[in-house]
Amino acid sequence: MPRRHHAIPLQQAAQEAPALSVLMGRVRDSCARLQAIHGLLPVPLRSSVQAGPFEDGTWCLLCSSNAVAAKLRQLLPAFQAHLQSQQLGVVSIRIKVQNK
Template sequence: MNVRSQHQFTLLQASENNPGLAKLMAQQKASLSRLRAIEMLIPAPLRPFVKSGPFEDGAWCLMLSNNTTAAKLRQLLPTFEEKLRATGLEVTSIRLKVSRQP
């Protein structure tokens, strides 16, 4: 029987040794912090339909579950951008993407 030594790493440890993974984790953290900053501006009934999406080079994407949510959030984009500026989490743009789920 071949006994293999197994090393377990946390995601944080793995990211410290992998620049690509570290970059992805930083982008995810930046995206989540922006969502948390604007979360209270999203009408409560719509919050379950909004997820943070990719954040790269200042452009941020919100992933939405349906077109109704997209229509309402499109109206709120200037308010979101103002809130993000006020909290020091500026973005160059916010994109809304409806993800069709089966």
């Protein structure tokens, strides 16, 4: 790759680097799944949930507290059914509480 002496946007750099391009695709896939279930999330919880990694059919939802995780666990069947109806290829969903 030729060396540049000027700044380029991060997105352009990520698209040009093969490893980063794959990573950006995985982030987009995970965010698409979160967007698909956005309407199923209770409004007060929406800001407490983030898209996590998606690997081999298992998607991870990241949340801010144990209370949010408990509510998400109750909603998992609805999330999974909706994602399957949208053909987004989720076999299982994990929930992980982020430690800040």
